[in-house]
Amino acid sequence: MGLNSQKRAQKREQIKIMRQLFVRERAFYRTFFILAGTLILEQAVVLSVNLADNVMIGSYSEVSLAGVAAVNQIQFVVQQIAFAISNGLIVLSGQYWGRKQTKPIRQLSAIALKAGILFALVMFAAASLFPEALVRIFVKDEAIVAEGVRYLGIIRFTYLFFAVTTVLLGVMRSVETVRLALGVSCVSLVVNCCINYVLISGRFGAPELGVAGAAVGTLTARILEFVIVWVYVFGKDKKLGLRGRDIFSLDRVLGMDYLRTATPVILQGTLWGLANAIQTAILGHMSNNAIAAYSVSSTIFLLLKVAAAGACTAATILIGKQVGSGDRTHLRQYVTTLQALFVGTGVTLCIALNLIRVPLLSVYKVSPETYELASAFILIQSVVLLTMSYQMPVNVGIIRGGGDTRYAVILDLISIWGIVIPFSCLAAFVFHWPAVAVVICLNADQVFKCVPAAIYGNSYRWVRDLTRG
Numbered sequence: 377m378g379l380n381s382q383k384r385a386q387k388r389e390q391i392k393i394m395r396q397l398f399v400r401e402r403a404f405y406r407t408f409f410i411l412a413g414t415l416i417l418e419q420a421v422v423l424s425v426n427l428a429d430n431v432m433i434g435s436y437s438e439v440s441l442a443g444v445a446a447v448n449q450i451q452f453v454v455q456q457i458a459f460a461i462s463n464g465l466i467v468l469s470g471q472y473w474g475r476k477q478t479k480p481i482r483q484l485s486a487i488a489l490k491a492g493i494l495f496a497l498v499m500f501a502a503a504s505l506f507p508e509a510l511v512r513i514f515v516k517d518e519a520i521v522a523e524g525v526r527y528l529g530i531i532r533f534t535y536l537f538f539a540v541t542t543v544l545l546g547v548m549r550s551v552e553t554v555r556l557a558l559g560v561s562c563v564s565l566v567v568n569c570c571i572n573y574v575l576i577s578g579r580f581g582a583p584e585l586g587v588a589g590a591a592v593g594t595l596t597a598r599i600l601e602f603v604i605v606w607v608y609v610f611g612k613d614k615k616l617g618l619r620g621r622d623i624f625s626l627d628r629v630l631g632m633d634y635l636r637t638a639t640p641v642i643l644q645g646t647l648w649g650l651a652n653a654i655q656t657a658i659l660g661h662m663s664n665n666a667i668a669a670y671s672v673s674s675t676i677f678l679l680l681k682v683a684a685a686g687a688c689t690a691a692t693i694l695i696g697k698q699v700g701s702g703d704r705t706h707l708r709q710y711v712t713t714l715q716a717l718f719v720g721t722g723v724t725l726c727i728a729l730n731l732i733r734v735p736l737l738s739v740y741k742v743s744p745e746t747y748e749l750a751s752a753f754i755l756i757q758s759v760v761l762l763t764m765s766y767q768m769p770v771n772v773g774i775i776r777g778g779g780d781t782r783y784a785v786i787l788d789l790i791s792i793w794g795i796v797i798p799f800s801c802l803a804a805f806v807f808h809w810p811a812v813a814v815v816i817c818l819n820a821d822q823v824f825k826c827v828p829a830a831i832y833g834n835s836y837r838w839v840r841d842l843t844r845g
Contacts, residue, residue, distance in 0.1 A: 399706065399713040408690055408717070414554040416686030421561035423679050432572045433590055434740045438668055440587050441742075443523025445671035446514040447531060449657070453649035454499050458539045460645025461492050462546030463692070464638025467776055469550035470693050471843045474700025478551075478616050480844070483627040485547045485618060487634045489540065491642075496539035503532035514657045517664055523587050530591035537602040544609045549693060551615045560604050564597040571596055629844070637781050637842060644772075644785040651792045655818045658804045659811060666811040668742060669749035676736050677757040680725050684765040687714075687721055691773030699778050700843055711774055711833065715766070722765030729758040752812045756819060764822045770829040779840030787828060791821040 399405070434441040465488040469481045503510065511524035545557045574582045575589025585592065609618055659666040691714050698707055733754045737747060772784050800817040803809045809817075832838065 397709065397712045398716070399709045404710070404713070408694060408714075411552065411554055411693060412686045412690035414558050414686075415549075415689050416683050418554070418558040418561050419682035419685055420679060421558065421565050423675075423682060424565050431739055432569075432576050433587060434672070434742070436576055436586060437523075438742055438746070439517075439519050440523050441671060442515060442517070442520045442664060442668050443511075443525075444527050444587055444590065445667060446511050446520065446524045447527045448671070449514050449653040450503070450510055450528065451531065452652055453646070454496075454535055454538070455542075456645040456649030456652075457495055457642060458492060458542040460642040461488055461495065461539070461638065462542045463645070463689075463776075464488065464634065464641040464781070465543065465546050466550045466689070466692055467641065467696055467779070467781060468634060468637050468842055469547060470696030470777065471700030471779070471841065473551050474697035475702075475843055477843070480627075480630055481547065481550065482616055482618055482622050483625060483630050484634055485543070485616075486623050486625050487627075487631050488543045488546070488638070489623055491638070492539035492543040493536065496536040500532050500535050503528055503535075507532075514653070515664075515667060520664070527587040527591050530588060530595055534595050534598040537598040541598070541602045541605050544605050547616070547618075548609065548613070549689065550696075552693065553613070553615060556605065556608055560601050563604065564601050567600055568593045568597040633842065633844070640781040640785045641776065644788055647785065647788055647793065651788075651797060654797055655800065658800055658814065658818070663811070665743065665746045665749055669746045669753055669811075670815070672737065672740055672742065672746070672750040673753035673757060676732070676754060677729070677761070680729050680761060681764065683721055683725055684718075684761070684768050687718060687765070688769040688773035691769050692777035695774050695777035696779075699839055699841060702841070704839075707839070708836070711836075714774060715770060715833070718766045718769045722762040725765055726758045726762040729754060729761055749811060753815055756812070756815055760819045760822045763826050767822065767825040767829040770833040771825060774833055775838040778838045779842050780838035783832065783838060787825065791825055796821045 433444050465484055469484055472478075472480045472484075507525050507528050508521065511521050511528060515521055515524065541560075545560075548554070548556055571593030572590050574580055575585045575592055576587075577589075578584030609616075610620055659670050694714075695707075695710065698710055733751060737750055737754075740747075740750075742750070771787060775783050796818060799820075800814060803817045804814045
């Protein structure tokens, strides 16, 4: 009896310790799931704009699909850098929001808007001056290049609208206003799909524009997004009270703070966007089937990946607010609980991707070779989703939200640029491995990044208060 009593006492002690490790307040879970759920839906809708282009163009012509896929790699770089400018703002603003200080957030918003506008103008100039050269980075077939140049000629006008909208939505996220982005994205998706339906194949007496029709649909949607967000932020929002004149303000001290905080975030976004573009370029120079298959599989993969991305942004907001408030009591519980949620997300996404693989692939009118490659790529990406759903929210969400913005860029420099890309180039162009093996090489970092995520994420050396006063 004494031994059984001792075992029961040990079990009770273990349960007590486990309870101390995890958050027990319902308010935390409610806040996390509202933030993450809204962000997931919003980002899913945003990606659905690209999915609409891909599906509608894919049913129109495989050559057109490959051309749009090539330009979408340029789009991905633009989007990642714009998101990075916005995320740098979220890190700083989130901590000020935890201190309940709104004036610094308004000043930081003006700085981030200037950075976003400057970046958009640079990318617009590059796409205007060197359109064919940019498309040829990813594909070599002349017909595909021609379609890509047509698409890029219109889509470049979206850059400025997208950059400004992304920054404004970022500042709203930092103060936990996330439903605006979801509503705007839903309107954008409907408008884009309607215009695509009419203009790609020339329905209802409209001209048949092909890829140009898809580009017009996306441009119209981006302009509409910009108008709605601008009116809300500068006219209806009560949390910050931003006004047009605030855009022209410049606080040099906060400007330096933003520069120090956002530069590593922007550098990481740039490197990650370029890395994805190079990865597609590697496949694009192997065969037309490979780039078409990767376009199909990546669109489906990215649509599910938004769950990890939404959890990542939610973690940044929650951890940043917690660090900014100065309350360290519950920080460890937050981190442990979030990691458990991330693992559960990964398992769910891995299963979901395998379940929807066949139905979604049946939508595309592609050759049997392209279909088989896309199916194999999706199986690989299901494993990638499992590991990415843990490492990305920890490496980029928790650690960056806690104030260490340099860690993620150093990790990417070593893992992606030091290992993955060089080895993938050797696999494709020196060893001449098949496309499936090359895709495994290209995604290997998503697996081994879990190790530093677990070690550094649970060390708490990344906790840094970035606020002033």
